[in-house]
Amino acid sequence: MKGSSLCFAEENGTRVLLRKVSRCGHICYHGQLYFVTKALAGQHLQIQVSSQQLVVKAVIPVYKAYELRK
Structure with a gap:
């Protein structure tokens, strides 16, 4: 398994x-x-990596539509 090397910010x-x-x-x-x-x-x-820890951040948009019942 090979990870991405894309770095967004430092x-x-x-x-x-x-x-x-x-x-x-x-x-x-x-x-x-x-x-x-x-x-x-x-x-x-997104993962944030410092000298002490690795933090995983997940932002998952959820969209679901329902018909209203009368």
């Missing part, structure tokens, strides 16, 4: 990167797998 020693969630629910960073959730398989997530 600020205060924190890098913001993009990773795609595998079918098994993992993302890869520097050859290490981190489990997120299978529910997000195929989605791209």
Whole structure:
């Protein structure tokens, strides 16, 4: 599994990167797998990496329309 090397920003020693969630629910960073959730398989997530931690951010737009019942 190979991760993206796309870097969006670097600020205060924190890098913001993009990773795609595998079918098994993992993302890869520097050859290490981190489990997120299978529910997000195929989605791209933002990760923020500092010297101390890796933070996963998911913004998932949800749109569903329902017919109103009378």
